Structures are given as structure tokens and as C-alpha cells.
Amino acid sequence: MSSTTSVPDGPGSTELTGLAASELAAKIAAGEVSAVEVTRAHLDRIEAIEPAVHAFLHVDREAALDAARRADEQRANGTPASPLAGVPLALKDVLTTTDMPTTCGSRMLEGWTPPYDSTVAARLRDAGVVILGKTNMDEFAMGSSTENSAFGPTRNPWDTDRIPGGSGGGSSAALAAFEAPLAIGTDTGGSIRQPAAVTGTVGVKPTYGGVSRYGLVAFSSSLDQAGPCGRTVLDAAMLHEVIAGHDVMDSTSVAAPVPKVTAAAREGAGGDLRGVRVGVVREFGGEGYQQGVRDSFRTAVDTLTSLGAEVVEVSCPHFEYALGAYYLIAPSECSSNLARFDAMRYGLRVGDDGTRSTEEVMSLTREQGFGPEVKRRIMLGTYALSSGYYDAYYGQAQKVRTLITRDFDAAFGQVDVLVSPTTPTTAFRIGERVDDPMAMYRADLCTIPSNLAGNASMSVPSGLSTEDGMPVGLQIMAPAMADDRLYRVGAAYEAARDAASEVPLLDRVPRLEVA
Template sequence: MSDLTRLSAAELASLIGKKEVSAVEVATAHLDRIDAVDERVHAFLHVDREGALAAAHAVDRGEITGPLAGVPIAVKDVVTTKGIPTTAASKILEGWRPPYDATIVERLKAAGMPILGKTNMDEFAMGSSTEYSAYGPTNNPWDLGRIPGGSGGGSAAALAAYEAPLAIGTDTGGSIRQPGAVTGTVGAKPTYGGTSRYGLIAFSSSLDTPGPCGRTVEDTALLHAVIAGHDPRDSTSIPQPVPDVVAAARLGATGDLTGVRLGLVREFAGDGSEPGVSAAFQEALQKLVKLGAEVVEVSCPHFEYALPAYYLIAPSECSSNLARFDGVRYGLRSGDDGNRSLEEVMSLTRDEGFGPEVKRRIILGTYALSSGYYDAYYGQAQKVRTLITRDFQAAFEQVDVLVSPTTPFVAFPFGSRTSDPYQMYLADLFTIPTNLYGGPAISVPCGLSEGLPVGFQIMAPTLADDRMYRVAAALESAVGTFTPPAL
């Protein structure tokens, strides 16, 4: 038997289903891999060996069956897990063990998927490099001196380092797709409302979207099918059937894109992408043309305002959502010596518990929502959001999907952008418009630049998640998958 950690989720599921390997063997192989390499990668904040093996034993006893039964998974630490530490990579929640599971975690458990542990991230999902974790950065398995993307760098790095075959991420402005791009893995943001936000520690409620991460498009689609679907506990959940994303991925893998129209966004042409990124993207685009796709240039004139609009809407919503972390009900409590007022305790707790990027966004959002500025900032940003949505709708009248690089650059060295927040924010230049619109998008590896992975982004209309999987699988069939240097 080959190294179990190198197999795809689909391959592992098949072997477990045919009883050629046990779920316990698969879970143990991945737990041993974590023990062997995670000291260098730091993808995990908490490993639940006991819980993962117990879940695997249940599958081996025949108590749970399903398409991914017995396939282990890593979960981003912004998703609540009952009895397992959930910190959102923040000191303010250090040691917190939730009394309940998020809906997507319930679905993972019901599907018989052993949860290996919780992955590192930028604090409260605010960042593009996982450098803002209160527990130290995650290293990119392609080059341990470079970032793995953010905010879900831990989930992407765990995949690239073969510590997990599948992972859960969340995407508010690109936090699944951008880490996927720079680690050579696949990351999908479903349609907003297509996956439940119940049990997700909120950053920006109108943007946050949990989604699947994998090393292949088919694996990512299989996980998407497990976690998606209506949840009455989430008021933003869409009460409609999930598109058959698995069938779409398998159709795309045949390599036939005859009649599919790909929209090339004119406004992204002068984006300042690194030459190597542009070259890899263009080469991949030509491979899709050879598979039968047609490329159509489309104009989305308001996309250039997506970045500033996002950085008013998201911080405004985070200012509101993070008000609950006050040192009164749960989590960190600082300065409570009996001589300080409640307001002083709250101030000290938030000062000590929040990191610099979270504080920056809370201050920005609070200002944008303040009396006299609400209409000028938050209100205007929401109007821009409407214009961006109309751009998408007009574009999808001409084409089936839109395509672009996922990020303008490959993984950058640690510390090279932390002193300039704007340069950090540019990492999400191509990903943010989709979040403002609410549609699905996926990043799939398309090549290398300077020996580092480049991501190809495919954006689809709302509720047409299957379209992006078809094109992504076709691209994967043409370019293959990419393996980082051995750790």
C-alpha cells in the first residue's frame, strides 16, 4: 500500500469502502504525518487524536457510511467544535471550548469524517498571510520562509504538507481561494447562503462563507456536497437544492469544454500582476481554449472600486460583531482586580486580547458607522456593492463564467508586507468582487512562477456552483496537480 497521506480523498474513500484499508489506518497515517512535520509547518493549533480515532473506529464498525466516510479532515479554527478549543487564532478566546458544533461540523460528523484538529489562521479571519495569528504564523510547505496565504493559511498548508486530505475554510474576501492559490491546492467559495454560517465566529456577516478545500477538484466537490444545503438555524441560508457539483467536476475531468464561454475581465488587465503570474494564467487559458472553450472579453467597470468598498463594509460589520468579546461573558478577562469599573475591565481585555490588525479594522469600521459618517462611508460602499452585482449580472448574460488569476503575486516572504496594510490588502484584489456579489468562485492551480504555485480563479453566477467545478476540473485535467518539495 502506498503512503496513505499521498492519496486523494476520493481514493481513500474508495479503499475504505471496499475495506482494503481501515478508517483507523487512514486517520493514524495522517496523525503521524502531523506529528512528523507540523512543528515546521504549524498548520494546526489543536490536534484531536482521540476524537479522530474514535470517529474512525465508528466507521470501521459500520455505524456510518457515505461518500467520504472515514476520510479525515482539518477544520479552520473560526468554526465552532463542541468540546474542542476554538480560538479564531485570538488570545481573547484562548482555551475556549464551545458547548455546540457548527452546522457544517455536524454534517462532517454525520458523514463519518474524522476531525483531525483545528487549523491556524489570521486572527478572526482578518488577513491575507496568516501572519496575524496570535499563536504564530503558518509556513508555506513550498518554501517555509514564505506565507501560506490568509486568512485560512493553516487549512491550505495542511493540505499541501499532506497532513490532511481535506479541510474546511471560510471566505470573506478571498480567505479560501488566496491560500489555495499560493499553496498549489484547490479552494472553493460556495454561493453565499449555500453553506450554513451557524456556528461560524462572525467577521463580516454579509460576506462570510464557509467552504471546502482539497488537493483535487473532485475532492473539493465531494466535500462541498457534504457541507452544503439549507439550514433553518441560519437566516441567510438559501432554501434551495445544492447543484450537483460532483457530477459537474467529473464531467469537466473528461476535458470537453465545447460551447463554454469564458469571460476575461477587461478591468483586471492592468492589475499589476507579476509577469510570471500573468504568463501562467495566459498559458492555462489557452489550454482551456484547446478543450473547446471560447474566450470573450467583458467589462465590469465597477470592479476597480471593490477593494475600497470591501474595506468599509467588512470592518463596519466586524466592529459590530466583535463587540461581544468584552471580557464579561466568556473568553479572556483582564484587569479585574476588584478596583476597576466594568468599562475599564472591558477596555483592558480588548486591548490585551485583540491583535493589531483586528484593532485596525475595528477602529476603521467604528469610524465608518459613526454619526455623521455612516451615509458617506458605509452607505456609499453598499451602493458600490450594488453596482458590482449589476456588473456580474450583465457579464453573465454574455458568458458562462468569469476567469482571472486568483492573486496578483505568488507567496511572498514573511514580513515583506506587514508594514504596509494596503500592499497586504492587494492580495485579495481579484477575489473580493465575488464576495460583494455573493456568487461562487474557485481557485485551481494552473502553473508555477519562480518555482511557486499560481492560482486560476473561476467565478460563476449565484447558485451555479456546478459551472465553476466543471471548468476547474477541465483545467486540472489539462495542467495536472502540483507537488511541493518534500518536507
């Protein structure tokens, strides 16, 4: 089935795969189309173009169609499970599922099927959302390009020689390739927002604790956060409301009502931002940023002004230290979290020939089971936490975390939201940064502060860069538990952006054809 010369329903078409989740949900609810038809259309598209994209590590056609049939039955009985019932979704392979493997892009967990569902997966199922499969990612969510997957890279649908971002490049590529209208990502330093930015899609990192981490395979527990991805702000909002909310299975889950993000997105789409104060982060967007990114950002800020927002410049002087703090804190937590992969209870075991000790088997297994980036971070974290270096590295990084939180507090005393480019550059070429870890790390320069402080943050497409024709993202940041502000401002901006352009942004994605 790997050779087709054209795809039945490419981007821009009026076919089912071209529709937004909100449109599909409305058609399913009205009985104009069945969830089974919608699901089948997406499965067919996946089958046709996966050889060119490789967004998925696992697709379960039968399970997806079964879930779609249940959604259709519930609708027929007059009891649809949620406003998104019957709409298909791509799930990042870092969230556990009892009916599909969960590999985290690692040989360590190849073929492992977890014994329990993550809360995110359980809530999706309860809402009647159809899980198509599990998406590719940098191993254990460490990376900015999806090149660190043990199962091969994912390609950016805008240019298949380029990266789709990371770590959630499979989820972002699935959206941009019209393989799924919705996706779930996780964001520890930008793994939802940076892939969204470089693929022209929408990605939201909710407030830390807004979405349960139960069943999210841990990388850096004080930073990890799952969130919604879509092609429109409204779609992301509807998905946000399905997955968010307090969970007794996660002790860091926030016991507060979920912000009214769907209502905020609908209000924002009216295009009126009068009375909204927007702060442009002075430290982000100058030297070291691609010209096309700077131009796109400036145009986006002008658009916000034209919608009535009061735009001012705000200084966050410690943001320039965020990258350093992150690459001490995240590896430290990772070195501790990944100690659980010890070859004893689940996952890979190498070299158990009856003569080797447990310790030797552990070391051989971890050597073969982990890729280079995971090993680098484990060793970096082990170093930063070791006695004699702890104060100079991990201790100092935690102080910087305080300073960054104070910068946000001061800024949100003056403005309602902050904006910046999401990434310093557009999608780079596959292979370009694999041998230069620091160059790779800099892709997360602008996204990291919101992970360290725990506030809510979104990337919304701001058009294409003039030099390379690749998508650029506008980052919007809001205070903790004010996620609704992201959606109001994001939806207003999105509506104005589309009104100013002849063709909807994602209709410009090249048609993917498999030779």
C-alpha cells in the same frame, strides 16, 4: 518527537497521505484499508512535520481515532455514513466544536471550548468525516497571510520562508504538506481562494448562503461563507456536498437544492468544454500583476480554449472599486460583530481586581485580547459607521456593492463563467507586508468582488510562476447557485493541466524535513 531526519511518506509517495480524498474514500469503502489506518498515517505525518509548518492550533489524536473507528464499524455493518466516510479533514479554527477549543487565532478565545457544534462540524461528523484538528488562521479571519494569528504564523510548504495565504493559511498548508487530504476554510474576502492559490491547492467559496454560517464565528456577516478545500477539484466537490444545504439555524441560508457539484466535477474531468462560454475579466491581470502570474493565467486561458470553450474578454468596470468598498463594509460589520467580546460571559477577562468598572475591564481585555489588525479594523469600522461619515464611507460602499453586482449580472448575460488570476502575486515572504496594511489588503484584489456580490467562486492551481517557482491560482467565477459550473470548468482545466505536465503539480512540493 520533534526530530526526524526524513518523513515516512512524503509528497509523491504512494503512501496513504499522498492519496486524494476520493481515492482514500474508495479504498476505505472497498475494505482495502481501514479509516483508522488512514487517520493514523495522517496523524503521524502531522507529528513529524508540524514543527516546520505549524498548520494546526489543536490536534486531537484520540478523538480522531475514535471517529475513524466509528466509520470502520459503520462500514462493517454495511451502513457507511457518506461517500467520504472515514476520510480525515482539517477544520479551520473559526468553526465551533464541542470537543476541541475554538480560538479564531485570538488570545481573546484562547482555551475556549464552545458549548455547541457549528452546522459544518455537525454535518462532517454525521458524514463520518474524521476531524483531525483545528487549523491556524489570521485572528478572527482578518488577514491574507496567517501572520495575524496570536499563536504564530503558518509556513508555506512550498517555501517555509513564505506565507501560506490567509486567513485560512493553516487549512491550505495542511493540504499542501499532505497532513490532511481535505480541509474547511471560510471566505469573507478571499480567505479560501487566496490561500489555495499560493499553496497550489483547490479552494471554493460557495454561493453566499450555500453553506450554513451557524457556529461560524462572525467577522462580516453579509460576506462570510464557509467552503471546501482539497488537492483536487473532485475532492472539493465531494466535500462541498457534505457541508452544503439549507439550515434552519441560519436565516441567511438558501432554501434551494445543493447544486450537483460532484457530478459536474466528474463530467468536467472528461475534458470537453465545447459550448461553454468563458469571460476573461479585462480589469484583472494587467499592470501590478507579477509577470509569472500573468504568464500562467494566459497559458490557462489557452488551455480552456483548447478544450473547446469559447473565450471572450468581458469588462467589469466597477471591480476596481471593490477593494475600497470591501475595506469599508467588512470593518463596519466587524466593529459590530466583535463588540460581543466584552469579557463577561466567555473568553478572556483582564484587570478585574475588584476596583475597576465593567467598562474599564472591557477596554483592558479588548486591548490585550485583540491583535493590531483586529483593532485597526474595529476602529476603521467604527469610523465608517459614525454619524457625519456614514454617508461618505459606508453608504457609498454599499452603492459600489450594487454596481459590482450589476457588473456580474451583465457579464453573466454574456458568458457562463468568468476567469481571472486568483491573486496578483505568488506567496510573499513572511514579514514582508506586516507594516503596510494596504499592501496586504491588495492580495485580495481579485477575490473580493465575488464576496460583495455573493456569487460562487473557485481557485484551481494553474502551475508554478517562472520567477520564483511558487504556485499560481486560476480563479473561476459563476453566478449564484451555479456552483456546479465552477466544478465542471475547474475539473476540465485540472485534467488538461496534469496531462500537459510530466509530474503532478503537488508532487513538486519540497520534502519537508525536520532537523
